[in-house]
Amino acid sequence: ETGVTQSPTHLIKTRGQQVTLRCSSQSGHNTVSWYQQALGQGPQFIFQYYREEENGRGNFPPRFSGLQFPNYSSELNVNALELDDSALYLCASSLEVRAGYGYTFGSGTRLTVV
């Protein structure tokens, strides 16, 4: 069983609303990355947090924001939801920010915007 947990598992929101998704990283992992996976596509990098600081951002607008807490858990916030934000949101934690190995993905949050 993976050590990365995400909540909620499913969520339905109305266009224009705001949403917060949560991720608890695997024990000992100080780096959390968030990905958006639209239907039929590969995961797209949103941003990464390392020791509570944003450490890289993909091609997503500012209405996508995040936080990392002292226990290395993380939140993804999306404001002014659009229909195209409907996707599976994946969180991955890793032990070392400079290494790609050791990524552990959570089960994801399925967000539907109507």
Next chain:
Amino acid sequence: GENVEQHPSTLSVQEGDSAVIKCTYSDSASNYFPWYKQELGKRPQLIIDIRSNVGEKKDQRIAVTLNKTAKHFSLHITETQPEDSAVYFCAAFGSNYKLTFGKGTLLTVNP
């Protein structure tokens, strides 16, 4: 930034045949190349990976090859089984310290 291209987008094989999926990457500094299997509605699961100082790696029926000069890497599955049916993603970890994924290959193994 890094760009990863994956082919084919769909692949259908008969049970027992081999399947090959190919990826190319753009960032010559990329040093780690994982492959993930994703079943419908589930998280991506790492099935095999390779680091840039290795040319080939094998794990039972699955193997990955890497050509750093050409900047491409491939997944090989031998003796395919129906339970191998899933979407497979390649990824590359580059100089920007993030994983960049390909668009995926839907593999169907027909009994």
